Amino acid sequence: xxxxxxxxAHSDQGDFSVELRGNAExxxxxxxxxxxxxRLEAQGGFVDLHKSLRLGRPExxxxxxxxxxASLGLDAAQxxxxxxAMIGGIDVATFKExxxxxxxxxxxDQKDRLDPxxxxxxxxxxxxxxxxxxxxxxRLEQAAAPSEISRVDRQRSVTISGNLEGxxxxxxxxxxxxxxxxILPEEITLSLSGQAEQLAEGxxxxxxxxxxxxxxxxxILAAQFESLVHPLTVMLALPFAMFGGLGGLWFMHQLGIPGxxxxxxxxxxxxLLFGLVTKxxxxxxxxxxxxxxxxxxxxxxxxxxxxxxxxxVLMTALSMVLGVAPAALGLGPGSExxxxxxxxxxxxxxxxxxxxxxxxxxxxxxxxxxxxxLRARLRRPAELxxxxxxxxxxxx
Numbered sequence: 001x002x003x004x005x006x007x008x009a010h011s012d013q014g015d016f017s018v019e020l021r022g023n024a025e026x027x028x029x030x031x032x033x034x035x036x037x038x039r040l041e042a043q044g045g046f047v048d049l050h051k052s053l054r055l056g057r058p059e060x061x062x063x064x065x066x067x068x069x070a071s072l073g074l075d076a077a078q079x080x081x082x083x084x085a086m087i088g089g090i091d092v093a094t095f096k097e098x099x100x101x102x103x104x105x106x107x108x109d110q111k112d113r114l115d116p117x118x119x120x121x122x123x124x125x126x127x128x129x130x131x132x133x134x135x136x137x138x139r140l141e142q143a144a145a146p147s148e149i150s151r152v153d154r155q156r157s158v159t160i161s162g163n164l165e166g167x168x169x170x171x172x173x174x175x176x177x178x179x180x181x182x183i184l185p186e187e188i189t190l191s192l193s194g195q196a197e198q199l200a201e202g203x204x205x206x207x208x209x210x211x212x213x214x215x216x217x218x219x220i221l222a223a224q225f226e227s228l229v230h231p232l233t234v235m236l237a238l239p240f241a242m243f244g245g246l247g248g249l250w251f252m253h254q255l256g257i258p259g260x261x262x263x264x265x266x267x268x269x270x271x272l273l274f275g276l277v278t279k280x281x282x283x284x285x286x287x288x289x290x291x292x293x294x295x296x297x298x299x300x301x302x303x304x305x306x307x308x309x310x311x312x313v314l315m316t317a318l319s320m321v322l323g324v325a326p327a328a329l330g331l332g333p334g335s336e337x338x339x340x341x342x343x344x345x346x347x348x349x350x351x352x353x354x355x356x357x358x359x360x361x362x363x364x365x366x367x368x369x370x371x372x373x374l375r376a377r378l379r380r381p382a383e384l385x386x387x388x389x390x391x392x393x394x395x396x
C-alpha cells in the first residue's frame with residue numbers, strides 16, 4: 001500500500017517506469033524487454049506498457065571506399081561532411097529582422113534529397129581541386145537499425161513505461177522486481193526511473209525524517225522533565241498514532257477510495273501526528289509529576305491526574321479530528337491530495353487519544369516501578385558489603 005504518486009506530476013513516461021540496463025546485444029535487450037512487458041501485463045493493473053527501444057527502423061548506410069578516396073585526396077570526414085551538408089543541412093549564417101534571429105540552413109531541395117540515389121549523385125572536391133562524384137567513392141546499403149541507443153552509466157538501457165489502473169506504485173514496483181529476478185539474465189539489471197525512482201528516494205528520506213523527529217522529541221522531553229525515563233512514557237503515544245494512521249489509510253483503501261496509500265502527503269500527516277499526540281501524554285504525565293512533587297503517592301497521583309486531564313485531552317483531540325474531517329471526506333478542490341494527510345492525521349489522533357488515556361497511566365506506573373527496582377538492585381551490593389577492619393586487628 002505504498003505509493004508516492006503525489007510527489008511529482010505525471011511525466012511523459014506515465015505512472016510506472018523502469019529501466020533494463022546491461023551491455024548485452026540490442027536484440028537480447030529487446031527480447032528481454034518484450035518478455036518483461038508480457039509478464040507485467042499478465043499481472044493486471046498495468047496498461048499502455050511500451051518500451052523505448054525500437055528495432056527495424058530503415059536507414060541508409062554510406063560506406064566509403066577509403067583506399068580509393070585516399071588516392072584522390074579525400075578522407076571519410078570530408079565525405080561525411082558533404083553528405084551532412086547536402087542531405088541534413090548545415091547552418092551557415094543568421095538573418096536578423098525586426099528584433100528576431102533566423103538561422104540560415106543550406107541543403108538540397110526536398111525533391112532532390114528524397115531518393116537515396118541522390119547521395120550517390122553528390123560531388124566532393126579533393127585536395128588537388130578535382131571534383132569526384134560520390135558514386136565512385138561510396139557504397140549505399142539499406143538496413144534496419146534502432147532509431148537511438150540509450151545509455152545510462154555506460155550501459156545500454158531500455159525504458160519500460162506505462163500507466164497503472166487500480167494498483168499502487170509501490171505494489172507495481174515490487175511485482176516488477178520479482179519478475180526481473182525470474183527472467184532477467186545476469187548481465188541485465190532492473191533499475192527504477194521516473195516516479196518509481198522518486199518512490200524509493202522518498203521512502204528513504206521519509207524514514208530519515210521519522211527517525212530525526214523521534215530523536216528530537218525525545219531530547220526535548222528529556223530536557224523538559226529532566227529525566228531519561230519519563231520521555232519514554234510520553235512517547236508511548238507514537239506507536240498508537242502510527243497504528244491509527246496506517247489503519248485509517250488501509251480502511252479507506254479497502255473502501256475503494258483512490259489515493260489512500262502511504263504517499264508523500266500521508267507521511268507528512270504521520271510526522272505531524274508525532275507532535276500532536278505527545279501533547280496529550282505530556283498533559284497527563286506532567287500533572288502527575290507535579291502531584292508527586294507535592295507529596296502524593298504515585299498511584300494516587302495518577303488516579304487524580306487522569307480524570308482531571310481527560311477533559312483538555314478530549315477537547316484538543318476532538319477539535320483536531322473535526323478540523324480535518326472536511327479534507328478527509330474529499331470536500332473542495334484539490335482534495336485528492338489533502339485527503340490522505342487528513343485521514344492519517346485524524347485516525348491517528350483518534351486512536352492515540354483513546355489508547356493514551358488507558359495505557360499511558362499503566363505504563364507510567366510500571367516503568368516507575370521498574371526504575372525503583374533497578375535502583376534498589378544497584379544499591380544492595382554496597383549495603384551488604386562487610387565493614388572494613390581497623391588497622392592492627394585480625395580475625396578470630
